[in-house]
Structure formats: C-alpha cells, structure tokens
Amino acid sequence: MIIAGLGVVEDDKTIVAPLEIDDLKSKQDKRNHDGVQIMNTISAYLDSKDIPQEKVELIKTNFEQVFIQTDLYKEYQPGESRLKKVYITVKKDIVPFFTKQKYHLDFTGKLFNVLNDWVKVPDGDQNDVVLTPRYVCDLMVRLCQVNKNSYVWDYAAGSGGFLVASMKAMIKEANQIKDKEERDRTINSIKMKQLLGVELRPDMYSLAVLNMFLMGDGSTHILCDDSLKNYSGKYEQGDDKDDDFPADVFLLNPPYSADGKGFNFVKLALSRMKGGYAAVLIQENAGSGAGGSYSRDILDKNTLIASIKMGDIFCGRSSVQTAIYVFEVGHTHPEKKKVKFIDFTNDGYTRQSRRRSSQEVNLRDTDNAIARYSEIVDIVLDCEPDTSYYTIDNGLLITDTITTRNALKEPQKKLEKVHERIDPLRIKKTNLDSELRDKTKLLKNAKEVSEKNLLEDEITSLNKTIVELTKKINKIEPELAEAQKNYDDIFNKIGADWTYAQHKQIDTIPNKEAFESTIADYLSWKISQAIKEGVL
Known part of the structure; x- marks a missing residue:
C-alpha cells in the first residue's frame, strides 16, 4: 500500500x-x-x-x-x-x-515483527525467522567499518536490515562529497552495485526488495535464491552480470538451525572474499563447539578479532544466547593473536515484550546505551573509548589467545613418533597372524608325519614371536592413547573456545570483604540456632 x-x-x-x-x-x-x-x-x-x-x-x-x-x-x-x-x-x-x-530504517522488517506480535504469521514458531534489531544492525555495520567504497553482502538477508543499515552509512559518507556530480555518481553506485543480499524465502525476499525500494531503490541485487546451493557469488544482472561480486564486508544473522548453527554460510561467503571484514550475529555456542568443522575451517583463512556476548536483544522472539563474532577476512588467524572477549549483556537498554506497545515502550535507553555501543566499536577497532563500561579491570573485557591449528604441531610430532614405534610392530604382527592362520590350515590337511612335525615347529615359533610382539605393542599402546588424547583435546578446541565465558578467570582466592561476609553469615546462623534451642 x-x-x-x-x-x-x-x-x-x-x-x-x-x-x-x-x-x-x-x-x-x-x-x-x-x-x-x-x-x-x-x-x-x-x-x-x-x-x-x-x-x-x-x-x-x-x-x-x-x-x-x-x-x-x-x-x-x-x-x-x-x-x-x-x-x-x-x-x-x-x-x-x-x-x-528519506527514512533509513528497516521498515518492512519492523512491520514483520509488529505483525508477528499482533497476528499469527504462518509457521511463525517454526520458520526460523528472527530479524535483527536495527540498532544491532547499525553496530555490526560500524564494527565492519562500512564506508562509501564498501561492497556489502548478506547470505540470509531476511527483510534486508543489514543492507538498509549499510546503505544508510554509505550514503551518509557519500553526502560529504562536495562535487555534486561525483556525489550523485557515488550514491548511484552504492545503490546499483555495492549491495547484495540473498534470501531463500519468497515472502522475506519481497520484504527486502520493498525495503530497498523505500530506501530509494537499492534493490537491484536482492536475490531470491539458495545462497548455499545455487548462488555463485557473482552479479546476476546488469552490466556486471557474471562478474564476481567484490565483497569486502559480510554481515549475517543466519538461521540457527542450519549446519554449524549457521557457520556454513560464513565459511562459504568468506571463502569468496579476498579481504575485508565480517560480523556475524549467531548462537553463541557456535563458537564453543556447536559450529563443528566450520569454525575450525574459518580460522584457516580468517582472523577472529572479537567475540561479543550479547544480551536479550530479541526479547522473547528467540530464547538462544547470541554473540557477535567479528573477523578480518583473508588472513590466517595468528597463533599469538589476542582476541577481544566482551560481556555486552548489559548494553544500557531495558527491554520488555509487551504486545501492541510501541518501541519506545518496549525498548528504553535507561543506562547510556548509545555511549555503550560506541565504546564497543572503539574497543574492537583499537580506538580510545570515551567511556569505560567494559574494561579489563572490571572483567567485562578480556584479551586472550584462542586455539589454532598451530597448537597441533607439538602434539602431532609426539603422536607421529609413537606411531613410528608402534606401527611397524602392528604391521609385522598382522603379517605373522596371517601366516599363522595359513600354517594352521596346512597342518589340518597334512598327511605325512614329517610334514606335520615341521608345521608344528613353525607354528610354535610363530606363536612365540607373536607373543613377544604383542608384549611390545601393549607396552607402547598407553603412550599412544595418551598422545592421541592430547592431540584430540587440542584439535577439538580449535574453533571451539571463542566465547567470553571460556576465557573468564574465576578468582578463587578470598578477599577481606568475602571473608568478613562469610564470618558474619556464620555467626548470624549460630546465634539463630542458639535462640531456637533456648540457649540464649
């Protein structure tokens, strides 16, 4: 309408x-x-x-x-x-x-959420559609340093919220160009060439296209397709048709039911990028093992910059704990790279999910939310923040390394050395076992006494050798099991130690305040017990 x-x-x-x-x-x-x-x-x-x-x-x-x-x-x-x-x-x-x-907001996405509150959207509980709040889209755009020259894509575009936020930031910078012809040319390029979204669901695709229409028509490269199975990573229309889309920013809030909790989208998209940045809003446990092989593979060619533990940003629309993982694309994660882990569960907003209430009622800035979001951006981009809500001193910011494939070098060497000792013995034993079976068959069929005696002597010798080999193998096998366990433990940590909680140090040394509180609680309990028993 x-x-x-x-x-x-x-x-x-x-x-x-x-x-x-x-x-x-x-x-x-x-x-x-x-x-x-x-x-x-x-x-x-x-x-x-x-x-x-x-x-x-x-x-x-x-x-x-x-x-x-x-x-x-x-x-x-x-x-x-x-x-x-x-x-x-x-x-x-x-x-x-x-x-x-021109209002730069995810209008149709907001409309979808409003409708979801007021009426029953078909398959609303099963459709795996949870649209990203506008202020989170804006945060992720800033984390990826989107500018007028960026090429942004999203492989699960939904209503186009990330593309709307990107387009807003890009046009805002382009409007600073003084020359009108250059400014108009830049803005036209942004709308016609520099934004691409792929969405599988036709209804959500329609919302994304309409969103970009209302933004002034950045709808050219909104595609209704399966980004995992069909989309090739290229422009599909216009003068650049069949050319690679030169993406340098990837933004995503994937369906969490997908493989690797949605990291399959990330691995594919980043493999097609030559550089740039990516920010992914995803179920947090995708970074603690649920991402499977995808998270391990992502580190082979990309660097994890930050892991941001989010609060209840969906406010009842989704019950999962989410995090934003920020990557630098095209560079293998260095072994000694310090990743920023941030507890952003208190982002300054107070939320409630009252149906049929305005956003001003359901989302209120009660604790300097705008400054808090700016501080997160400054921390991730290595800038000096104006505020200090998230610091190493208060424990809400942690810098620490994560496990990479480099950590496998020593365990792999030890494992290989054990295999060098045990594998020849196992091969030799396997061959002797086969020879023993053959000799045993021959013995059963032997008719001459001399032939039987010879085979029995050979079988006795084989058994003796096999027993000696078995002892040697049994002696090495505990070493092999330990070496294999050490290797597996480290291998399973690759791509699985990305969450804030995994790097938070628990202080087990009691301080004076904790000691005094414990003593006070104990004395209070003793006095109450004495009163009950009539001693006092």
Missing part, C-alpha cells in the same frame, strides 16, 4: 501516478474492486524498476495473495471496503514520511 501511495517520480516527472484515496471506489466487482486497483498501481511501480521480470512476477504473486485472493475488498461499512479503510490510514499517516524525507 505504501508503494501504491508513493508512485514513481523521476526528475520531477511522474512515471507512475500515486494511488489516491478517491481512486478506491469500494466496488464489489471481482474484476474491478479496490484490491485490483491497488495491485494495478503496484504492478506499474514494479514494472518501472530495472529488475528482472521473474522477480517482479514473484513479488506480484505474493501481493496478489493479499489483495486479490482474499475478501478484503468487501465492504467494511456501507460504501467502504476493508482495503480502503486501511489505505486511508496509510495514505494520510505513513506515506508523508517517505515523501517528505
């Missing part, structure tokens, strides 16, 4: 006339009712955009399910359909926000 109300105006020329309230006659004719009028205007809007026809048809199909295939065109009250009733509100109260100024 917003699209219908906006129309298309280019260079002060009306390409598609906005749908006016009076254009909706609330007719009951199925070929000419209000839903048809709205769809006609939407279709004209979409056809005016430079996007492939198959994408236009996909979006139209999704909209037709609402405007054509329902009975919303029927009269809500005499002379007015339900659609017209809603459109009056949209036209008067919402469309002016988009005609007077």
Whole structure:
C-alpha cells in the first residue's frame, strides 16, 4: 500500500501516478474492486524498476495473495471496503514520511515483527525467522567499518536490515562529497552495485526488495535464491552480470538451525572474499563447539578479532544466547593473536515484550546505551573509548589467545613418533597372524608325519614371536592413547573456545570483604540456632 501511495517520480516527472484515496471506489466487482486497483498501481511501480521480470512476477504473486485472493475488498461499512479503510490510514499517516524525507530504517522488517506480535504469521514458531534489531544492525555495520567504497553482502538477508543499515552509512559518507556530480555518481553506485543480499524465502525476499525500494531503490541485487546451493557469488544482472561480486564486508544473522548453527554460510561467503571484514550475529555456542568443522575451517583463512556476548536483544522472539563474532577476512588467524572477549549483556537498554506497545515502550535507553555501543566499536577497532563500561579491570573485557591449528604441531610430532614405534610392530604382527592362520590350515590337511612335525615347529615359533610382539605393542599402546588424547583435546578446541565465558578467570582466592561476609553469615546462623534451642 505504501508503494501504491508513493508512485514513481523521476526528475520531477511522474512515471507512475500515486494511488489516491478517491481512486478506491469500494466496488464489489471481482474484476474491478479496490484490491485490483491497488495491485494495478503496484504492478506499474514494479514494472518501472530495472529488475528482472521473474522477480517482479514473484513479488506480484505474493501481493496478489493479499489483495486479490482474499475478501478484503468487501465492504467494511456501507460504501467502504476493508482495503480502503486501511489505505486511508496509510495514505494520510505513513506515506508523508517517505515523501517528505528519506527514512533509513528497516521498515518492512519492523512491520514483520509488529505483525508477528499482533497476528499469527504462518509457521511463525517454526520458520526460523528472527530479524535483527536495527540498532544491532547499525553496530555490526560500524564494527565492519562500512564506508562509501564498501561492497556489502548478506547470505540470509531476511527483510534486508543489514543492507538498509549499510546503505544508510554509505550514503551518509557519500553526502560529504562536495562535487555534486561525483556525489550523485557515488550514491548511484552504492545503490546499483555495492549491495547484495540473498534470501531463500519468497515472502522475506519481497520484504527486502520493498525495503530497498523505500530506501530509494537499492534493490537491484536482492536475490531470491539458495545462497548455499545455487548462488555463485557473482552479479546476476546488469552490466556486471557474471562478474564476481567484490565483497569486502559480510554481515549475517543466519538461521540457527542450519549446519554449524549457521557457520556454513560464513565459511562459504568468506571463502569468496579476498579481504575485508565480517560480523556475524549467531548462537553463541557456535563458537564453543556447536559450529563443528566450520569454525575450525574459518580460522584457516580468517582472523577472529572479537567475540561479543550479547544480551536479550530479541526479547522473547528467540530464547538462544547470541554473540557477535567479528573477523578480518583473508588472513590466517595468528597463533599469538589476542582476541577481544566482551560481556555486552548489559548494553544500557531495558527491554520488555509487551504486545501492541510501541518501541519506545518496549525498548528504553535507561543506562547510556548509545555511549555503550560506541565504546564497543572503539574497543574492537583499537580506538580510545570515551567511556569505560567494559574494561579489563572490571572483567567485562578480556584479551586472550584462542586455539589454532598451530597448537597441533607439538602434539602431532609426539603422536607421529609413537606411531613410528608402534606401527611397524602392528604391521609385522598382522603379517605373522596371517601366516599363522595359513600354517594352521596346512597342518589340518597334512598327511605325512614329517610334514606335520615341521608345521608344528613353525607354528610354535610363530606363536612365540607373536607373543613377544604383542608384549611390545601393549607396552607402547598407553603412550599412544595418551598422545592421541592430547592431540584430540587440542584439535577439538580449535574453533571451539571463542566465547567470553571460556576465557573468564574465576578468582578463587578470598578477599577481606568475602571473608568478613562469610564470618558474619556464620555467626548470624549460630546465634539463630542458639535462640531456637533456648540457649540464649
């Protein structure tokens, strides 16, 4: 409806006339009712955009399910359909926000969340769609240092929140260019070439495209596809079609039900990048083992910069503990690299999930949230923060190394040395066991006494040798088991020690205050017991 109300105006020329309230006659004719009028205007809007026809048809199909295939065109009250009733509100109260100024926000994502609160979205509990809050998108954009020259992609785009936040930051910087031609050229490049999102679900894809329409049309490279199975990492339309998309920023909030909790998306996308940064909002335990081989493989060509333990940012929409993992792309993680581990569970916001309440009610800045978010960015980017909420002294910031494949060098050498001793013995024993079986078969079939005596002597000798070999092998096997265990323990830590809690040191030495508190509690308990027993 917003699209219908906006129309298309280019260079002060009306390409598609906005749908006016009076254009909706609330007719009951199925070929000419209000839903048809709205769809006609939407279709004209979409056809005016430079996007492939198959994408236009996909979006139209999704909209037709609402405007054509329902009975919303029927009269809500005499002379007015339900659609017209809603459109009056949209036209008067919402469309002016988009005609007077450009609002850079994930509008359709916010709408999706509002609808999820008010009505039952199909498969809402099973669809694995949890959209990233706007302020978290903005944080991740800043952590990746997105600028006017960045090329940003998202392999699970949802409603396009990360692309909206990126586009906002990129255009903000581009607007600082003084030369108008250069400024316009840069902004056009941002919208037409520098943003790419892939989304599997057609409904979410439609939201992402509409989001970018409302942002001033950065929808060119929003793709409805399977980023893991089908998408090639290339532009799929325009002058750059079939060229590699030169991504240098990757932003992602993956479906947590995916392999490696979603790290499969990360491994694939980062493998296609030559450099840059990535920020991934993901289930925290993906970095403590649940990421499986994906997290290990990611470290082979990328550097983990920071691990940020998040608070309840989804406020009831998802019960999982999340973290943001920040990577520098294209550089193997150095063995001695210090990673920043931050406990950001207190981010300054107070949240509640009251249904049908505004964001101002459900999300309130009660403890300097804006400054706290800026401090996180400064810490990760090695800048001097203006505040000190998260410091090494208060334990909310930890710098520590993580386990890499380099840590396997010594355990692997020890394991190989043990194998050098035991493997030849095992091979020799296997061969002797085979020879013993063959001799035993021959003995059973032997007819001559002399032949039997010879075979029995050979079997006795073989058994003696096998017993001696077995003793030697049994003596080495505990060493092998220990060496293998040491190797496996370190191997299993690679990509599995990325969380804040794993690096937090627990102080077991009691201080004076703890001692005094314990004594006071004990004396209080003794006195209360004495009173109960009548001693006092």
